[in-house]
Amino acid sequence: MIKNFKDKILNNKKSIEGLISKTGRAGGWFRYSKRVNEHEVDVIIIYYYGSAKKENQIRII
Incomplete structure (x- = not known):
């Protein structure tokens, strides 16, 4: 789940306020x-x- 969410953050599909790579x-x-x-x-x-x-x-898929 965490790796999936990290990939979405890196690909700009999801975001968390203040967290950037x-x-x-x-x-x-x-x-x-x-x-x-x-x-x-x-x-x-x-x-x-x-x-x-x-x-x-939210719902993460």
């Missing part, structure tokens, strides 16, 4: 201009998905 030498994941590691990205996605699912706002 940059490519290149200074690339990686960033949340509000601060670098975050892969584990933190996973936590952000899980939190976003769980809170939005609870409010019946």
Whole structure:
């Protein structure tokens, strides 16, 4: 589920406010201009998905 959502973020099909991915030498994941590691990205996605699912706002397929 998380890998699927990461791929959708990278392909600009889904978005989470403040979470972006940059490519290149200074690339990686960033949340509000601060670098975050892969584990933190996973936590952000899980939190976003769980809170939005609870409010019946999103459906990830």
